[in-house]
Amino acid sequence: QKEVEQDPGPLSVPEGAIVSLNCTYSNSAFQYFMWYRQYSRKGPELLMYTYSSGNKEDGRFTAQVDKSSKYISLFIRDSQPSDSATYLCATYGGSQGNLIFGKGTKLSVKP
Amino acid sequence: NAGVMQNPRHLVRRRGQEARLRCSPMKGHSHVYWYRQLPEEGLKFMVYLQKENIIDESGMPKERFSAEFPKEGPSILRIQQVVRGDSAAYFCASSPFGQGTDTQYFGPGTRLTVL
Numbered sequence: 118q119k120e121v122e123q124d125p126g127p128l129s130v131p132e133g134a135i136v137s138l139n140c141t142y143s144n145s146a147f148q149y150f151m152w153y154r155q156y157s158r159k160g161p162e163l164l165m166y167t168y169s170s171g172n173k174e175d176g177r178f179t180a181q182v183d184k185s186s187k188y189i190s191l192f193i194r195d196s197q198p199s200d201s202a203t204y205l206c207a208t209y210g211g212s213q214g215n216l217i218f219g220k221g222t223k224l225s226v227k228p
Numbered sequence: 229n230a231g232v233m234q235n236p237r238h239l240v241r242r243r244g245q246e247a248r249l250r251c252s253p254m255k256g257h258s259h260v261y262w263y264r265q266l267p268e269e270g271l272k273f274m275v276y277l278q279k280e281n282i283i284d285e286s287g288m289p290k291e292r293f294s295a296e297f298p299k300e301g302p303s304i305l306r307i308q309q310v311v312r313g314d315s316a317a318y319f320c321a322s323s324p325f326g327q328g329t330d331t332q333y334f335g336p337g338t339r340l341t342v343l
Binding site: 121123125149153158159160161162163166205207209210211213214215216217218219220221 | 232268286336
């Protein structure tokens with residue numbers, strides 16, 4: 118079982134749609150969860166950073182963590198074509214801070 | 229404030245040659261992480277370095293790969309005798325404190341193609 122699993126998609130939605138991206142993880146010791154956005158041929162950029170269970174909102178983006186089911190989600194409201202990218206969920210794998218990533222979900226928002 | 233810089237952005241090598249990838253962390257950051265992204269795969273951790281020290285190399289292949297972060301200059305990821313399977317995007321990230329929960333800032337990556 119992989120430590121972080123993510124459906125690679127691709128996911129295609131019309132502009133203005135609500136997008137839901139999800140990951141599951143296997144180790145209940147994981148505490149911090151991140152979402153990175155990666156545009157084609159670019160490096161990942163941090164989008165959201167959450168600790169433990171609960172929701173965190175930033176503009177059109179909401180990150181949600183459910184530790185009881187080991188499930189993390191990213192919601193994008195009013196999606197825009199500029200949101201078209203690959204979204205990677207991640208967590209810290211150890212005390213040294215190395216990140217464990219999901220495979221990424223490729224999102225396309227059609228105008 | 230310049231971000232993480234990597235060069236070259238694209239590197240083509242023939243099988244058996246050496247590849248050297250460079251990473252300059254953000255100003256004020258002294259902790260560097262290297263990751264590899266294979267086609268259709270997620271990012272995989274390779275190595276974590278502080279200045280002049282390798283802290284965690286648990287993700288590095290045992291042979292042909294090495295990394296350093298000297299007191300002066302960029303961090304270098306070195307791949308000797310490259311093979312086709314080394315073709316991937318290599319990203320480095322830097323953080324300011326090296327604490328286990330620091331935000332890591334990624335560079336644009338080096339895309340290595342092995343012919």
